[in-house]
Amino acid sequence: MNDATALADQVRAGEVDAATAVDEAIARCEEVNPTINAIVEQTYDTARHSAAQFDTARHSAAQFDTARHSAAQFDTARQRAAALSASGDNSGLLAGVPIALKDLHCPAEGEPAYQGNRRLAELDYRYSETGAVARRWAEAGAVSIGHSHSPELGGGQCPAAAETALYGPTRNPWNTDHTVLGSSGGAAAAVAAGIVRIAHASDGGGSIRIPASANGLVGLKPSRGRISGAPSGEGWGGGTTDGAVALTVRDAALALDVLAGPEPGDPYVPAHPAPAAGYVAEVGQDPGQLRIGVSSTLPFADTELLCTQAAEAAAGILDGLGHRVEAGLPEPMASNDYMYDYIRVIRTSATATLRSYEGVLGRPWAEDDVEPVAWINYQRGAKISAPDYMDSRERLHHFTRRMVSWWNTEPGSGDGFDLLLTPTLGVVPPPVGYLVEGDERTLTKRLAKVTPYLPQFNVTGQPAISVPLGTPDGMSPEGLPIGVQLVAAPGREDVLLRVAAQMEQAAPWSHRRPAVAV
Numbered sequence: 238m239n240d241a242t243a244l245a246d247q248v249r250a251g252e253v254d255a256a257t258a259v260d261e262a263i264a265r266c267e268e269v270n271p272t273i274n275a276i277v278e279q280t281y282d283t284a285r286h287s288a289a290q291f292d293t294a295r296h297s298a299a300q301f302d303t304a305r306h307s308a309a310q311f312d313t314a315r316q317r318a319a320a321l322s323a324s325g326d327n328s329g330l331l332a333g334v335p336i337a338l339k340d341l342h343c344p345a346e347g348e349p350a351y352q353g354n355r356r357l358a359e360l361d362y363r364y365s366e367t368g369a370v371a372r373r374w375a376e377a378g379a380v381s382i383g384h385s386h387s388p389e390l391g392g393g394q395c396p397a398a399a400e401t402a403l404y405g406p407t408r409n410p411w412n413t414d415h416t417v418l419g420s421s422g423g424a425a426a427a428v429a430a431g432i433v434r435i436a437h438a439s440d441g442g443g444s445i446r447i448p449a450s451a452n453g454l455v456g457l458k459p460s461r462g463r464i465s466g467a468p469s470g471e472g473w474g475g476g477t478t479d480g481a482v483a484l485t486v487r488d489a490a491l492a493l494d495v496l497a498g499p500e501p502g503d504p505y506v507p508a509h510p511a512p513a514a515g516y517v518a519e520v521g522q523d524p525g526q527l528r529i530g531v532s533s534t535l536p537f538a539d540t541e542l543l544c545t546q547a548a549e550a551a552a553g554i555l556d557g558l559g560h561r562v563e564a565g566l567p568e569p570m571a572s573n574d575y576m577y578d579y580i581r582v583i584r585t586s587a588t589a590t591l592r593s594y595e596g597v598l599g600r601p602w603a604e605d606d607v608e609p610v611a612w613i614n615y616q617r618g619a620k621i622s623a624p625d626y627m628d629s630r631e632r633l634h635h636f637t638r639r640m641v642s643w644w645n646t647e648p649g650s651g652d653g654f655d656l657l658l659t660p661t662l663g664v665v666p667p668p669v670g671y672l673v674e675g676d677e678r679t680l681t682k683r684l685a686k687v688t689p690y691l692p693q694f695n696v697t698g699q700p701a702i703s704v705p706l707g708t709p710d711g712m713s714p715e716g717l718p719i720g721v722q723l724v725a726a727p728g729r730e731d732v733l734l735r736v737a738a739q740m741e742q743a744a745p746w747s748h749r750r751p752a753v754a755v
Contacts, residue, residue, distance in 0.1 A: 240485045241334045241435040248333035255288040255333025259380050262335035265755040266432045272753050275426035276337055277404045278349045278384040287380045291333055330495050332378040337427050337436045340384035341391050345371040353389035353401040356606045362597050369467040369500045370479045377495040385436055386423030392587050393608045394673035397447055397684055399423050402608055406669045410751035412715050415666045418451040420444035425452040425482045431755045435488050441477035443691030446703035450661035450720030453705045454482045457489045460728045461698025462505030464496045471504050474582040474630055476695035485747055486738045490516040509728025516734055524735035527648055527655035529555055530565020537573045538689035543713055544660035547706045551721040552658055558739050565654055567643035570693060575636045578629035579696055585626050588618030610677050637697045644726035659690040661703040661720040665713045690722055700730045704737050705746040
């Protein structure tokens with residue numbers, strides 16, 4: 238299946254109507270969603286209405302200048318999208334492309350806001366306003382056909398799973414006995430299975446990169462402040478961000494061009510400005526020779542051999558591309574001590590989030606209102622004092638300063654590294670239920686095994702990308718994908734996209750299809 242960039246090209250050229258593209262996506266969802274359970278709330282009527290409006294506007298040329306953005310004007314899709322982005326006109330970047338919005342903190346006025354919670358579903362709670370992320374998708378011409386599965390209120394039994402008491406498990410399209418992981422698990426399953434070609438996702442501890450790895454996709458976690466969370470404030474002490482899961486690197490760049498940009502009152506500013514021509518223009522550009530540190534294991538983690546081998550194979554690819562590849566690891570990553578403070582921030586934030594819905598419930602939360610581990614974390618978060626919370630925030634700021642000093646601020650400058658390469662996950666995607674069935678202590682240990690390489694960069698706010706390895710060794714014996722992670726200096730998504738595109742060309746992955754796909 239072609240990627241989102243190619244479909245947007247077809248719509249802009251008048252080869253496909255948005256209404257047709259949406260109807261085809263709905264048909265694909267009806268075909269495979271009963272097997273994988275990726276889309277948990279359908280918004281088909283709204284999607285068809287939006288697509289019809291888009292087509293009317295395009296055909297009348299009132300809001301879309303076909304001649305100015307015609308496919309014949311530019312040599313490549315990259316140049317076309319770059320021209321749109323540089324002009325400040327995002328109306329055609331994802332012209333008529335069907336997507337899915339994650340069922341978690343992505344408000345679109347009038348749409349279900351259940352977020353995996355059975356009490357909110359019983360009340361048919363709906364969003365009263367549209368946030369910046371949903372608005373920017375729509376302004377770019379993307380049309381949401383539904384909400385993708387994620388854990389209950391972002392935590393539930395496990396924040397890295399898409400398995401809820403309300404909806405059941407999302408199953409991995411590559412092997413349905415195994416989990417898609419999460420939290421953006423439904424989004425990743427929908428893209429991998431071909432329901433949509435790109436999907437909204439978010440990341441507070443790896444939740445874009447985790448399911449991207451587990452489903453053979455590209456998952457870019459942007460820098461802190463690159464994408465506005467308006468009208469909300471900072472999530473998890475600034476650790477969360479929105480983004481996308483995609484089939485190709487150019488689609489990941491396109492999504493960043495769509496979503497990036499400030500909103501009034503944003504609490505953070507990215508450490509490096511976006512490229513003037515947009516991120517799509519970075520795909521295919523020569524990154525130069527970079528110094529890349531590789532760590533295929535961590536001292537505190539028991540990384541599975543296949544994940545270690547994936548990172549080592551990726552290092553070989555990068556070496557073959559002419560980069561300076563050597564063993565390297567930021568000193569603070571040798572310890573997992575920072576997680577004590579980040580978990581304290583997460584629990585406090587989760588408790589505050591639950592309390593914000595008490596007005597919807599009309600009463601305080603009770604134990605049977607949420608999943609068991611969510612209730613435990615709610616109680617623990619309520620006991621964290623303000624001074625203790627601030628103490629943890631200060632330690633995390635210190636951790637961040639120590640971490641980012643390892644990277645060059647400009648590629649190829651100084652004595653630091655330009656990129657860090659690691660496995661994305663510590664384990665091959667486990668069976669369905671592994672992360673949600675058991676007591677809280679057991680589930681915490683299992684989560685830690687999955688994500689030893691990821692939350693550090695939510696704390697530091699650095700951009701990180703997971704890409705499929707793309708070689709025959711990039712699949713497990715169970716037929717499951719294995720990804721690798723690249724991390725850049727704060728604000729340097731441009732470097733990540735250039736190098737990821739190099740890897741995609743050297744070891745292509747987009748031709749691979751899972752067992753459950755249309």
